[in-house]
Amino acid sequence: MAEIDEAIKKIASHKGVVGTIVVNSDGIPIRTSLDNTTTVHYASLIHQLTSKARSCIRDIDPADDLTFLRIRSKKHEILVAPDKEFFLIVVQNPSS
Amino acid sequence: MSIEKDNLQLIREAVASLAAKDREKENAKLKEAERRAKEEEEAAARREAQLNEVITRVLKATNPRLPSNVTRYNYKEGAYKSIGITEHMVVHWEMPSYLIRADSEEAERQRSRALDYERSGSLTTTTSRRFSHSLDPDEQSDGDEDDDNDDEDDDGEESSTRRAKKEKNADASREGGGAAATADAGGDSKLLIQFNYIDRETQTLDTSFTSTRETMTVPPKRAGYSDSVTQWEIYDRCIEEQARLEAEKKRKAAASARQPAGGAQAQAAAEPEPLPDEPDELEITIKLENLEPSGGSGGKKKKTGGIGGKGGDDDGDAEEPVKEHDCSAISKVAKVMERMVTQNGVRDRIHDMVYFDDPRDGTAGYKKAGTLLHLWSVKGNYGFGIAVKSFCLCPRYSDMFVATYCSVDLIDKVGEGSVCLHTLKNPAFPDHVMDMASGVMSVDVHPKQCHMLCIGMLDGRVAVLDARRPSANAILCESPVLERHTDMVWQVRWQKDDPQRRLNFFSVSSDGFIAQWTVTKDALARRNITPIMQLKDKAKIPIIPEPWMEPEKQLNLARGSCFDFIPTLDNVYLIGTEEGIIHKCSTLYQQNYIRSFQAHNFTIYAVRWNPFQPRVFATCGVDCCVKIWDDERPETPLFVFDLDDPVIDFCWASYSSTVFVAGTMNGYAHVYDLDIDKYNPLCKQDVIPYSKNRLTKVHFVPSQMLLIAGDDQGNIHTYKLSPNLRRGVRKTSRQSQLRKMNEVIAWVWEPADMASGNKKKNKKGGRGGKGKGKKKTKH
Numbered sequence: 001m002a003e004i005d006e007a008i009k010k011i012a013s014h015k016g017v018v019g020t021i022v023v024n025s026d027g028i029p030i031r032t033s034l035d036n037t038t039t040v041h042y043a044s045l046i047h048q049l050t051s052k053a054r055s056c057i058r059d060i061d062p063a064d065d066l067t068f069l070r071i072r073s074k075k076h077e078i079l080v081a082p083d084k085e086f087f088l089i090v091v092q093n094p095s096s
Numbered sequence: 097m098s099i100e101k102d103n104l105q106l107i108r109e110a111v112a113s114l115a116a117k118d119r120e121k122e123n124a125k126l127k128e129a130e131r132r133a134k135e136e137e138e139a140a141a142r143r144e145a146q147l148n149e150v151i152t153r154v155l156k157a158t159n160p161r162l163p164s165n166v167t168r169y170n171y172k173e174g175a176y177k178s179i180g181i182t183e184h185m186v187v188h189w190e191m192p193s194y195l196i197r198a199d200s201e202e203a204e205r206q207r208s209r210a211l212d213y214e215r216s217g218s219l220t221t222t223t224s225r226r227f228s229h230s231l232d233p234d235e236q237s238d239g240d241e242d243d244d245n246d247d248e249d250d251d252g253e254e255s256s257t258r259r260a261k262k263e264k265n266a267d268a269s270r271e272g273g274g275a276a277a278t279a280d281a282g283g284d285s286k287l288l289i290q291f292n293y294i295d296r297e298t299q300t301l302d303t304s305f306t307s308t309r310e311t312m313t314v315p316p317k318r319a320g321y322s323d324s325v326t327q328w329e330i331y332d333r334c335i336e337e338q339a340r341l342e343a344e345k346k347r348k349a350a351a352s353a354r355q356p357a358g359g360a361q362a363q364a365a366a367e368p369e370p371l372p373d374e375p376d377e378l379e380i381t382i383k384l385e386n387l388e389p390s391g392g393s394g395g396k397k398k399k400t401g402g403i404g405g406k407g408g409d410d411d412g413d414a415e416e417p418v419k420e421h422d423c424s425a426i427s428k429v430a431k432v433m434e435r436m437v438t439q440n441g442v443r444d445r446i447h448d449m450v451y452f453d454d455p456r457d458g459t460a461g462y463k464k465a466g467t468l469l470h471l472w473s474v475k476g477n478y479g480f481g482i483a484v485k486s487f488c489l490c491p492r493y494s495d496m497f498v499a500t501y502c503s504v505d506l507i508d509k510v511g512e513g514s515v516c517l518h519t520l521k522n523p524a525f526p527d528h529v530m531d532m533a534s535g536v537m538s539v540d541v542h543p544k545q546c547h548m549l550c551i552g553m554l555d556g557r558v559a560v561l562d563a564r565r566p567s568a569n570a571i572l573c574e575s576p577v578l579e580r581h582t583d584m585v586w587q588v589r590w591q592k593d594d595p596q597r598r599l600n601f602f603s604v605s606s607d608g609f610i611a612q613w614t615v616t617k618d619a620l621a622r623r624n625i626t627p628i629m630q631l632k633d634k635a636k637i638p639i640i641p642e643p644w645m646e647p648e649k650q651l652n653l654a655r656g657s658c659f660d661f662i663p664t665l666d667n668v669y670l671i672g673t674e675e676g677i678i679h680k681c682s683t684l685y686q687q688n689y690i691r692s693f694q695a696h697n698f699t700i701y702a703v704r705w706n707p708f709q710p711r712v713f714a715t716c717g718v719d720c721c722v723k724i725w726d727d728e729r730p731e732t733p734l735f736v737f738d739l740d741d742p743v744i745d746f747c748w749a750s751y752s753s754t755v756f757v758a759g760t761m762n763g764y765a766h767v768y769d770l771d772i773d774k775y776n777p778l779c780k781q782d783v784i785p786y787s788k789n790r791l792t793k794v795h796f797v798p799s800q801m802l803l804i805a806g807d808d809q810g811n812i813h814t815y816k817l818s819p820n821l822r823r824g825v826r827k828t829s830r831q832s833q834l835r836k837m838n839e840v841i842a843w844v845w846e847p848a849d850m851a852s853g854n855k856k857k858n859k860k861g862g863r864g865g866k867g868k869g870k871k872k873t874k875h
Binding site: 003004007008010011014015016017022055058059062063067068070077079081082083084085086087088090092094 | 326327328331332425426427428429430431432433434436437438440441443524525
């Protein structure tokens with residue numbers, strides 16, 4: 001438990017990080033630093049996108065797997081690090 | 097009077113006769129009446145008798161309208177013959193029925209069939225039944241004929257009609273059978289005749305309410321389900337299946353291999369068991385594998401033991417709550433994420449790191465100058481007074497390097513230290529931190545097994561760390577208490593594995609000894625290589641051992657401060673001492689040195705061989721000088737650079753034989769390229785942004801052309817070399833590097849030859865004389 005918190009704290013201390021969310025494989029947020037509605041929103045949407053992305057990569061070559069996903073928008077950047085059981089979402093403002 | 101009389105007489109006679117007649121009539125009447133009465137009585141009696149009479153009546157089934165004299169022509173005899181009519185029955189109306197007796201055989205058969213069809217429960221089967229019926233009429237009719245004997249006359253007639261109309265009725269039976277089947281579907285089976293289903297339905301005319309009534313129930317709950325099959329799902333399952341099969345094979349092999357051992361143990365126990373149970377055997381195998389010794393040069397050995405042991409552990413892990421998994425797996429993911437987040441923050445710096453090309457460097461006035469571009473600084477978070485004491489690059493991963501932290505105050509030897517693995521991909525935090533009880537003075541990464549680090553500590557201990565382990569258990573083995581150095585260990589270096597394939601490394605310490613440590617399974621074994629003797633004849637100040645002197649001095653041991661192995665040979669190395677003398681030694685000779693150089697007046701902080709030209713090495717020390725030596729001429733150095741400040745560290749560039757950097761305590765890094773300028777540095781720059789901090793270490797990172805500098809507050813500053821400083825990268829062949837260096841050497845030693853025809857000498861404006869001159873360069 002403490003490891004998760006430590007790791008998240010380290011990430012959150014970087015400049016420009018708006019929020020961090022840890023979501024388990026069912027799409028339920030385990031840890032978050034944003035408010036509830038935003039968290040749930042992000043979690044569900046990113047979950048779907050990540051599964052789609054992963055399916056895409058693996059369909060091309062089944063031995064391959066998705067390691068990282070980055071979505072750059074005008075306002076910020078969403079970084080998603082997937083894993084077998086959960087994934088980590090970080091929203092960052094890269095310019096600041 | 098006679099007539100009258102006659103008349104009278106006639107009248108009298110008539111009257112008399114009438115009277116007589118009347119009397120006779122009356123008598124006749126009376127008699128008749130009597131007679132009639134008697135007759136009536138008799139008639140009554142007769143009637144009664146008649147009434148009581150039983151009259152038999154006979155009904156004849158004869159057709160009264162049938163002609164009785166029918167003649168037909170008989171062809172056989174060729175004559176008309178009258179034939180008797182046999183048929184007296186006239187059928188007025190016929191309606192075949194579908195009812196059969198409930199207790200007849202046919203009914204039984206039908207009931208059983210109906211049950212079967214209910215069980216299979218579909219209309220198709222009933223249609224098949226009907227089809228089968230129509231296809232096998234002979235069977236059915238035969239069966240029916242058997243029944244007919246028991247049945248009523250109706251059945252007999254029906255069977256005959258059936259036989260007569262079997263094909264026509266096949267269709268009718270299908271239609272009728274449909275109705276029959278639907279009737280069948282609900283509740284008990286109606287006894288049906290196989291072929292001839294005729295249902296007569298009536299419908300009452302009912303205007304008061306509609307004949308159809310509908311109700312709608314709540315529809316059953318539905319849930320949508322969809323899935324997709326993709327190539328990788330199939331692939332995953334295949335891989336899982338394979339892994340499972342292999343695991344089973346292994347288990348079986350292990351079980352069968354341990355069978356004799358397990359069996360022996362079982363028999364050794366009190367009761368001989370016929371067959372040891374399977375699970376017990378497996379437990380035994382797992383325990384035995386766990387007992388295998390781990391450690392030693394088996395980073396690999398440990399792994400294999402671990403796999404067997406983990407087979408048992410995994411089952412335990414699976415039962416643990418999910419959160420445990422979260423903890424372990426998240427660190428990997430979090431690391432990746434952290435790197436990305438950090439790189440987002442320092443994106444422009446990362447670009448600089450990779451792509452920086454100072455345009456100024458190509459221009460005319462700047463051919464001999466270069467700059468260092470500051471990229472980032474990794475802050476030390478160990479508190480005040482913990483300095484960066486040593487750098488070592490990881491040979492395998494070009495972006496990783498190890499930095500050690502130690503307290504600045506070497507005399508009091510307080511404070512803790514740590515070994516940190518830094519990576520260029522994450523400029524914010526170290527990748528891996530291993531805390532040690534005392535300050536770590538030096539570290540070396542094994543060239544082949546990059547997870548093995550040997551460290552030398554401030555309190556004289558040496559240890560071997562395994563970077564794969566969690567940071568708390570990082571120490572693989574440590575020097576035994578009695579065998580540690582008595583003073584701080586300045587430097588450690590891995591050497592080739594000994595003939596028994598064990599890792600070994602060397603350490604040099606201020607207590608005057610160089611020790612070779614061998615990593616055995618359990619611990620480190622120490623072997624002294626060379627006590628560093630102080631050479632009296634070379635010493636400028638004679639040392640007279642006096643009791644108040646430190647024990648090393650009493651034994652005439654010099655205090656070693658740095659050493660370096662020749663890159664080409666295994667066993668020759670140089671030691672620099674705190675007295676300023678350099679000894680060239682070999683591991684094969686323990687008593688004598690090959691050569692000694694009186695290099696500096698004070699402590700030598702670094703001695704380094706040139707990575708390309710094994711004749712050349714450089715030293716730097718507290719006396720503010722950097723000296724470059726040629727091994728074949730130990731009397732005088734090739735070059736001397738006076739840098740005005742104690743030179744703490746020195747590093748050759750591994751991409752060019754003539755480039756090096758020297759770091760002075762005031763924070764300046766001097767980068768020289770002997771090929772370009774033999775007097776002045778190409779770059780002299782303050783690399784410690786915080787003016788109060790002092791430089792402690794400099795090192796090149798050739799993978800990205802960087803320079804890292806550590807200061808005494810634990811910060812690591814990263815700089816990018818400008819193109820002028822990294823010349824020679826393109827010329828990658830060793831030969832060209834050697835040639836360059838040889839040219840430089842030649843230039844120093846034989847300027848006379850150069851004077852005759854060499855351009856270089858002409859450029860420099862020649863110094864003349866042999867290379868005795870100490871070329872001082874002033875800044």
